[in-house]
Amino acid sequence: MTRWVLTGTDGSPRSESAVRWAAEEAVRRGTGLRILHARPWPDTAYAHGSLASDLRPAALRALAETAERVRRAHPGLLVETAVVDEDPADALLSAAKGQELLVLGSRGLGGFAGLLVGSVGLAVAARVDVPLVLVRSNGTAEPEDAGPARREIVVGVDGHHASEAVLDFAFAEAARRGARLRAVHGWDLVPAWTAAGWVPPQVNATTREATEQAALAKALAGAHAAHPDVDLVAETRLGGAAHAVVAASAGADLVVVGRRDRHHPVGIRLGSVAHAVLHHSAAPVAVVPHG
The missing domain is CATH 3.40.50.620 (HUPs)
Incomplete structure (x- = not known):
């Protein structure tokens, strides 16, 4: 061993x-x-x-x-x-x-x-x-006690830049526990700023949500194929990545987030999403480093 x-x-x-x-x-x-x-x-x-x-x-x-x-x-x-x-x-x-x-x-x-x-x-x-x-x-x-156990793992996923290491960890953990895996992708409608001030996003929310759902499905496809027996739920949430993961954490057995190795002038630092989830998640949090 x-x-x-x-x-x-x-x-x-x-x-x-x-x-x-x-x-x-x-x-x-x-x-x-x-x-x-x-x-x-x-x-x-x-x-x-x-x-x-x-x-x-x-x-x-x-x-x-x-x-x-x-x-x-x-x-x-x-x-x-x-x-x-x-x-x-x-x-x-x-x-x-x-x-x-x-x-x-x-x-x-x-x-x-x-x-x-x-x-x-x-x-x-x-x-x-x-x-x-x-x-x-x-x-x-x-x-x-974060509430009634529901045998569920939550993983935060960036639908456009998903990490294989994070997804592999989350799927393997769900398989070991016989738990459902809830993959959560949070997104925002980004406003514009002009000389006149804040301008509401000129994007159809329904169309944007469909785009985010398609990106999430694509990001999950490879890891799910490697763990076909895992019960997977994929969801997108309007309101940002950290908010989406924290909201999904209530009642979960474990929350999984990634930590990209970012070198800072004063050392490696957690990303904003991982930092927020560590502080606010209602469940244990797994932080998975990746490149």
């Missing part, structure tokens, strides 16, 4: 929720599970007291207890653990190289639908070179 489902834990309820999700996914994929705990330990000057000697054994004990809970829940699943003396984002990015999948926890939906992904999750999502799943937590070790 050369590829693993990797997950990170810091002992918080949201990371425990991610561990549970990752273990179930490892069983579905027939891989093992690696659980990583990473933290920058106190430097030598700070560590002369008892704090440094207490931290590592406590982390090792907590990690061993987490692994044992997973083994009891999934007999036969191969589980490995590691404690790394490194910044969490850097450690996760390094450990994820060449692995099947990375799974992390994120804050659950609270009193406002925004800012749901912590700094580590965003840093990793922008740079990791394998698919990443961010799992919502409701403050306990259970994944957040």
